[in-house]
Amino acid sequence: MVSMSQNESSSLKSSSSSLQVFSMMSLSPSLGSSYPWLKELKSEERGLYLIHLLLTCANHVATGSLENANIALEQISELASPDGDTMQRIAAYFSEALADRILKTWPGLHKAINSTRVVDLVSEQALVRRLFFEVFPFLKAAFLLVNQAIIEAMEGEKVVHVIDLNAAEPMQWIALIRGLSARPEGPPHLRITGIHVRKEVLDQMGHRLSEEAEKLDIPFQFNPVVGDLEDLDVERLHVKTGEAVAISSVLRLHSLLAYDDEPLRKKLPLALKNSNGIHLQRALQMSQNTLGELLEKDKVNGCSPSPDSASSSPLSSPVSPKVDTFLTALRGLLPKLVVITEQDSNHNGSTLMERLLESLHSYAALFDCLESTVSRASPERLKLEKMLFGNEIKNIISCEGAERKERHEKLEKWIQRLDSAGFCNVPLSYYGMLQAKTLLQGYNCDGYKMKDENGCVMVCWQDRPMFSVSAWRCRNSL
C-alpha cells in the first residue's frame, strides 16, 4: 500500500493531480435541497467551485455512484450555463458529458433519452467545421505549413499525387493548386485523392478542385475514395509508379486508436459487464499501481520516465495494432512526404479521471480563445462550443471502446508511432513557419503563439500547445 502513495507522488507534480487534491478540499456546504448561496458567488469563486464540483462529480461517476453524482450535478446545474463566462460554459458541457456517462449504467434510460436525437447532418457538420476553420487560426496555420512542406518536397516533380486522409476542406487544396501553378518550373500533373465517409462531401470537393485546376490550366484529377479510414484498402488510392506521393492527415489519425481498445479489454480478467466501465477502471487502476511501482524503480535507477508517461497510465499507450498497421501500409506507398496535424492533447488516458483532468485543461484553453476573440452572445460561438467542443468532450468523457474516437494524443506519442512505422522526421520549412507566424500575428491577439520543436510546429494558445504539425518521410532502413 505504500507503493500507492509512491505511485501518486510521481504524478503529483503535474497540475492535474494537484487538481485532484483540489477536489478533495472541503469547499461545499451541507447538502441542502436548494443552494441560495451559490448564486451569490462571484465569477472567480464560482469558477473555482465549479472545478471542484466537476472533479467531485467525476469521482462519483468513475465509481458509479449515481446518487452522489446526481447531487454534484445538481449543484453544477445551478452554476453552469452554456452562455455564461468561460468556466460556466465549460462546466455545462462537462457536466452534460458526465451525466451521459453515468446514465449509461441504465442503458434503457440512456437509449430512450437519446432515441429521437438526430444524427448530425452533413450540412451541420460542414457548418461547424467551417466555423472552426474561420474562427480559429489553428487550421489555417496548419494548412499553410502542410502546403508549404508539400510544395517544397515536390520541387521539380512532374507528377504529384496528394492523398488527403480527411478530405473535408477543399480550401487547403485550392491553395495548393495555386501554389503549384505558380512554381518556377511550371505546374506538375496533379492528382488529389480524398478519403471521406460521405460521398457528397467528396463530390463537392472534387467539383471545387477541378474548377480551380481548370481555371489555372493545371492537369488535374480528383480521385474520391468513399469509405472509412479504418478499413481502407490501400489499393483504392491508386498510387502509380513514378508519381511523387504526399500524404496529409488533418485531425484524423487519432480516431484510429479507438479500435485498439478491444483486444485490451478481452485480455483483462474482469469482463466488462456494464457499459460504464467501472470494473474495467478498477482493473486498470490496480495494474497501474504495479506498473507505477516499476516506473518508480526506474526513477531510482536514474532513468526517469517523462512527465507525460507518469501522468498517463502506462497502459494508455500500448501497442496500437490498428494505427501501426495503417501507418505501415502508408509507408508501403513510399510517400515522399507525410504531414500530420493532430490535436496536441493527452485525451486518451485509460481512466476517466485522467481524461477529465487533461481535457478540462485543453478545452479551457479553447474556450478561452473564444472568450477573448468572439462576443459571448455570438451564435457562431455557441454553435462551435456545443456542436464541436461539446460533442468532443462528450465523446472523451462518456464513451469507451470503439465508440471513443476523440483520442487526441501528444506529438511525442505520434513520433514514436511514426518512427516505428519506418518514417523519419523532416523539419518543416522555414518559410512555411514564417507564413504561419504572420498569420497568427494577423489575428491581433496575443494568445496565439507558435513553437518550433525540432522542426515540428506547435500552434499554441498562450503557453499551451493546442495543435501539432509534423512532416515525415520514409526512412531508408527500417
Add this chain to the structure above:
Amino acid sequence: MAAASSSKPFFGTREENQNQMMQEQSSIATPTSSTAPTTAPQKRKRNHPGTSYPDAEVIALSPKTLMATNRFICEVCNKGFQREQNLQLHRRGHNLPWKLRQKTTKEVKRKVYLCPEPTCVHHDPSKALGDLTGIKKHYSRKHGEKKWKCEKCSKRYAVQSDWKAHSKTCGTREYRCDCGTLFSRRDSFITHRAFCDALAQESARHPTNLSTMGSHHLFGDNHHMSLGLSHVRSQIPPLQDQNQVQPSSNLLRLGSTSGAVKFDHLISPSNHSSLQNMPSSMFFMAEAANQGFHQDHQSHHGHGSYPNKPLHGLMQLPDLQGSTNNSPTSANFFNLGFFSNTSATSSISTSEIGGGQGPALFPSNMGDQVGSGMSSLYTTSMQHENISPHMSATALLQKAAQIGSTTSNNTTSTLLRGLGSSLSGATKSDRPVFSPNFGSNFEGGNGSETLRSHMEDDSNLQGLMNSLAANGNSSIFDGGPSHGQDNNFGGFNGSGLTLESQSSNANFCNVNEAKLHQNLAAGIGGTDKLTLDFLGVGGMVGNISGGFSQREQQGINISSLEPDMKSSAQPNTEHFGRA
C-alpha cells in the same frame, strides 16, 4: 559526336555536363561550343531524379569530395580551381604544359551520382542524380549548412549561386497582399495570395457567418433563441434597476462601451487607419441601441426581445467594418482572421432583418423566454462581473491546481495523496471516501490507531478536511485581509465547542505533518511552513467560504467536528507536545 549529342536530353545539358564529361575523360581538346545542341526544345527537359539508367555507372562520392570547392590546385601559385579544365587553362598562363580533354567519339558510359546522406532518397541507386553539379547542389541544399545569408531579408542559402540569384532580386520588388503582408519574392507572394484568395472565395461561397446564422437564429433551434435572450437579459437589468430616470443615455453608454470593448479585440493598436472607422460604427451602435430602447417602451415583450437588435449590432461590428473596407481599412480587416468576405454587406442586412423580425414572428415565444430567462442568477452574476474582471478558465484551473498542490505539499502530503489515489473507492457521501488507503498510509506510525479509528467514520474525514480549511483561515486572520473572514471566524467563535475542536484539530494536523516529515526525512520546519503556506491556501478557502452563508458554514463545521474530536483531543495534544 553523335553519341555526345544523343546523351544530351538525358543530362541537364549545359556547360556543367560538358565540364563533367571532360573531367572524367581525357582526350583531345574540343571547344565546348562545338556541342551546341541541335535539338533545342528537348534540351530544356529536366532530368527526372527518379529516372534510372540501368546501365549507368553509379558513383558514390564522400561528402568531403562533394563539398570540396577548389579541388584542383595550381602547383605554382596555389590557386585552387573547381574544375580541372579551368586549372589547365590557368596553367597555360604559367607556361606550364597543359592539356584540355576532348570528347571521344566512343559512347560515353553514363554516370549517376548518389547522395552521400544515407537517409536521403537519392542515396538509393535507383534514385541517383544524373549530374555531378546537381548532386553537389542537392547535397548542400538539403543536407548542408545554409551559410549564405541575405542581408536584407535574412533568408539563408546553402548554395552560393542561389544566394546570389536571390540577392539580385531581393528588395527590388515588393509584393503586398490585400491583407497587408509584404513579400519580397513573387512566388512566396503568390503562394500566400492563393491562400488568402481561396479563403475569401470560400467564405463567399458558403457564407456561414451572418446570413446563415441569421436564419438559424430565426427559424433554427430554440436553444439559440433563448441563449441570445438570456444574454440580453443579463445586460439589461442594471439599466432598469439603477437608472430608470435616464434610460436612454444609459443605453447609449452601454452600447458604446461594449462597442469599444469589441474594438479592443478587433483592432490592433498599431492600425490607426481602422480607427477612423470607429465613429461611424459607434454611431450605428448608438442608434441601434436607441431604437431598441424606443421599441422597448412600446411593447412589454420588447424588454427581452428588441434589445436583441443592438446586440446583433455588437456582434456584427467586425463585419460592418468589413463592408466598409474600401481601401484604408481593408488591410487591417483581412488580418482580422479571414472573417471578411465579399458578401459581408449583404449578409449583414440579412441578419439585421433576422434580428428585427425574430420577435415579431414569435412574440409569445419571446415572452416566455424573457420570463424564464429573468432569473436572478443572471442579474446578480452579471452585475458582479461588471465590477470584477473575468478570470480565464485556464487561470482558474491553474489556481485550483495551485491550491491543490500547496495543500498537498505543505500539510500532510502523503495523507492527501492517499486520498487522491483512492478516487475509485466506493463513496457514500458527496465527499470521496479515503478509507482503505488512508488508514494504511499511517500504519506503523505512532498514533495510527487513533487516526484509523477516526477515518472509519466518513463524517470524521469531512471534519478533518474542514479543519484544514479552518486552520487556513485562522492563520490568515492574523495577517490577512479578506472580507470573508469575519463571517467564517465568527462561525467558529460562536460556540465553544467548535473552538475547542478546532484547536484539537490543529494539533491533529500538526502532529501528522511533523511525523510524516520525519518519516519522509524531509527536513522542513513543520510549523513555519504550515503557517506560511496556509496563507495561500487559506486565502482561497476563505474567499470561497465567504460566499457561503454564515449559517451553513457553521453548520458543517460543528456537526462534523464535534462528535469525535473530543475523544481524540487527548492523544493528539500529546503528540503535538512532542512535536
